[in-house]
Amino acid sequence: MSLHIDTNFPGGNAIIERIEGDQIFLQQDLRDTQSDWFYWYCRVTGASGRTLHFNFTKSRALGGRGPAFSLDGGESWRYLSSLDEDGKGFSFSVPQGAQELRFSNTIPYLQTDWQKCLARLKKYSGWEEGVLAKSRSGRNVEMFRSGPSQKSKPFCLVLTARHHCCETIANFAMEGIIEGFLAQDKDGEFLRSKIDFAAIPFMDKDGSENGDQGKLRSPHDHNRDYLGESIYPEVAALRKFTPEWVGSRKLLFFDLHCPWISGKEQDRIFLVGQENQKIWQEFQNYGKILESINPGPLPFHMEHNVPYGCGWNKGIPSTCASWVSTLPQTLMSGTFELGYDDICGVEVTPDAFRAFGHTMAKALAQYLGAEADSK
Template sequence: MRVLTDFCGGNAQILNVEDNKVSFLPDLRDTDGDWFYWAFKVTGAAGKTVTFDMSPKNYVGPFGAAVSHDLYHWEWTGSKIGNGSGFTYTFADDEDCVYFAHDMLYHPSRFYRFCELHRLPLRIIADDNKGTPIPCLTLGVGKNTVILTARHHCCEATGDYIMEGILDEFVHNPIPNIKLIALPFIDADGVVAGDQGKNRRPHDHNRDYIEKPLYAGVRIVQELVKREHPIAVFDLHSPWHTGGRNDKVFFVRSVPEMRERMVELANCFAGRITPDAMQYDIVNDIDPGVEWNNIDKHITCGSWASDIEGNIFGFSLETTYFGESGNVVSQPKLIETGRCFIRAFADYLAAHGVN
């Protein structure tokens, strides 16, 4: 049996491998402090029952590890050990290569495949600091631009599923006079390398909206925003590992002047949620100055963009990694949530006569 991280998104310190037990921890690399992302593959374990232990950490979610055979389709193993310090998996006799992860990864090839399926004009807008291509997709025609971003923190995969749902809905039901620009991998280097991304030293991508940013992906967003003067910049994120509002979908209201508009959009979103989406309740949204939401508004993507003339919305949408009983994360549910979000945005625009 071998436990490896030699794939796009791989991350783990493999401490010990025995016949039926693997000990591991997240690889923090250039992370300041602690974080929870991990992903590895197992080969040569067919027919075995193996326990994967990461104690004293407890970064296995409430429904177990995410499991895949192709890095494209993901399910939950279904259970965890204790408070999340590990999980056990029984390999079928024909399971020669299995991927396990903290959450349902979104491999870059999935986005390329989505664009190819719909014959969308995907382009490489630049290379990241270490040479990884940064893709960009532009859809629609109109005087009003909307910019979508994801993976400022490269481990936060749920945002890309939300983005895929937004784009899928827009392809089939474009909003009149709206041009949509999507950047799915702001930290493209980190996505491929399997970094945590959050709290990266000396600062991470979503603290890089400064005069001279360190990261190529951030420079691209700044250039696009200054050129396009978008009416909205939606930055798609995942929250902390689990617990409280981290098990929900919620808006991060970072700009007090935007609160009233955000509440109205949130109500539109709640009204558009379908049974097939992750459920949403406005009570879980977080206001400026509450808990951790007290960051200088000029250094994060959404709040920096809110200072641009003509901007109506600049904020983060956070989508839980796992959900909770009765509202469990799956790939289809995340994608449907994205569809619901863009429908809600269309409702808001129509109500305010934005055209």
């Protein structure tokens, strides 16, 4: 079998410019993204026993740990932890007998991964599958909910991920939060007694399955669609659903993102501050609890947060977080940024972020307990 590289599968993205022996020249496919970005995901066959070298010709498309790779058709992933000195390429020695390899700048997360998550959650009761909206292409935009809704519960929690569809790592943290909410322990039981819960794993469902960048797409991306009339059906549906569902109760809201591809200030978990100082203070109160109880393996330090007005965080009124801050029911909300491949020197894995998500749920139980004690 001759060497073949393609992107003809869910989430696929790359422009293969040419192949010269074992040298592969490629670039990320920006599609409708208006500026440079870095997402790519390709499949390689016919490479058994060869040492391949990938050269990115457009711009940097690798984090500090190099590419994520899979030898089993995308079932399991890890980072190579190796790349060229200039950060623009990497080499990979293909095991003898390997039929298919997959490479990406991140660990992918697609519809099939969400279905696997739901299958694992079947051991728990007290939840239901739903649909927030239909995407532009007619796909279901899934919504996980605690069920049935009980207006007697004083709080509502909304989780969102993939406003920028390339930010796949956010979904593993979301899985962990859900598992923490459903856990048969005192924290899970407390959360279920106080909170109605909704999670939307793919705010840009079409982009996630099509393998788009999502960030900075034209005319604007999903996380710039919260001012005026929304152009994306998922966003319009969330803006309608949330205040109606919450009613007179208090709203908690986490929007899960990933930052730039690599760098000291990106290889972290951090909170993004917002202009509404009352809500930001509540988010920090929660963050302090999270920091104090986090057992790892992924570290979280409050000193890494980016308050409103600092650096790049100048506030954008059209974001999800900005919109949530205007809702009168909002008690605490904000954006989590979750590094792609490395957190303060610790390699990112799906299980590591699931564990962090579980800790996020435990911290929420303690936060609500403290909020109740302050009454």
